[in-house]
Amino acid sequence: MPLKPRPAPDALGHRKLFGVLGPSTNTVVQPDFDDLRVRGVTNHYSRIVVEDAQAISDETFMAGTLEISRNTLDAVRGVLTCNPDYLVMGMSAVTFYGGAEGAEKWRANIEAEAGLKLCTGSQSLIEAFGAYGGIKKIVVLSPYYPSANAHVAHFMSDHGIEVVRDTCLRCPSWTAIAQVPTSELRDELQKLDGDDVDAIVQVGTNLSMIRLAAAAELYLGKPVIAINTATYWNALRQNGITDQVPGFGRLMEDF
Known part of the structure; x- marks a missing residue:
């Protein structure tokens, strides 16, 4: 206590x-x-x-x-x-x-x-969606494997959010997550984005995304939300x- x-x-x-x-x-x-x-x-x-x-x-x-x-x-x-x-x-x-x-x-x-x-x-992502407003369909970028991404989609569905598509980087170890280069993450954001989604979400706290997500909001013209932010x-x-x-x-x- x-x-x-x-x-x-x-x-x-x-x-x-x-x-x-x-x-x-x-x-x-x-x-x-x-x-x-x-x-x-x-x-x-x-x-x-x-x-x-x-x-x-x-x-x-x-x-x-x-x-x-x-x-x-x-x-x-x-x-x-x-x-x-x-x-x-x-x-x-x-x-x-x-x-x-x-x-x-x-x-x-x-x-x-x-x-x-x-x-x-x-829960912070749900609060963030409320702050931005109008977010109902998202894409998800993660360092996880598909089983964990399925849990993310389940959680989002329970809150009325649809995961339209997702990417699993399948990082081979916990420390390897932090070694994913920014250039690869930038390319993945471009692949995931589309007119059919309201926001891009990154999960996995050992991915370095707080600055890239902020920059991507400017050139993609929609919310790009890093989990740590x-x-x-x-x-x-x-x-x-x-x-x-x-x-x-x-x-x-x-x-």
């Missing part, structure tokens, strides 16, 4: 201390969240310790993500010792599993253990922090 209230504001995180939960193999979400950070808010990364899973099939990919899920509570207990105000999940795949009901149960379990609210990537934006807004940060797309600049 959280520690007792602080007798005075934290010197750097005098507005909020965010406890960030992320896989130990993830090298992107921590610097991404720090780049999105605003004055008076600090991020305190707690590693969900996992092996660098070799994902060579649907089955091994799913097994690796479930290991992360099982180990999340240990990371929660660790970060609670700095007495954070709020938790932010820096891994997205498991937050889609089981559709809307499964995702809510998973989040509620973490919140019950922590005694704090938790921001997840899946949506998650951190939602964490700020859920805590009443409305600061706008330029350079990371319309979510951070306009909403």
Whole structure:
């Protein structure tokens, strides 16, 4: 459970201390969240310790993500010792599993253990769709395997969003996700886009997409939502922090 209230504001995180939960193999979400950070808010990364899973099939990919899920509570207990105000999940795949009901149960379990609210990537995308307005059909870019993308589509369907098409990069390990070059991601965005969709969504927090997504919004002329941007934006807004940060797309600049 959280520690007792602080007798005075934290010197750097005098507005909020965010406890960030992320896989130990993830090298992107921590610097991404720090780049999105605003004055008076600090991020305190707690590693969900996992092996660098070799994902060579649907089955091994799913097994690796479930290991992360099982180990999340240990990371929660660790970060609670700095007495954070709020938790932010820096891994997205498991937050889609089981559709809307499964995702809510998973989040509620973490919140019950922590005694704090938790921001997840899946719910943050739904909040982002509401902010943009008019988003009903999307395409999805992920580093996952098809089984995990199917969970994303199920979750979206439960919220009235249709996944028209998707791309699975089938990254061979957790660390390999961070090694996908920007040029490849840019090409995938172009392939996915079409007049039949309202927005492009990227999932998988170890893909470096917060700057590319912002640029792609300009040349594609529609919302391009990176999961790390949506998650951190939602964490700020859920805590009443409305600061706008330029350079990371319309979510951070306009909403």
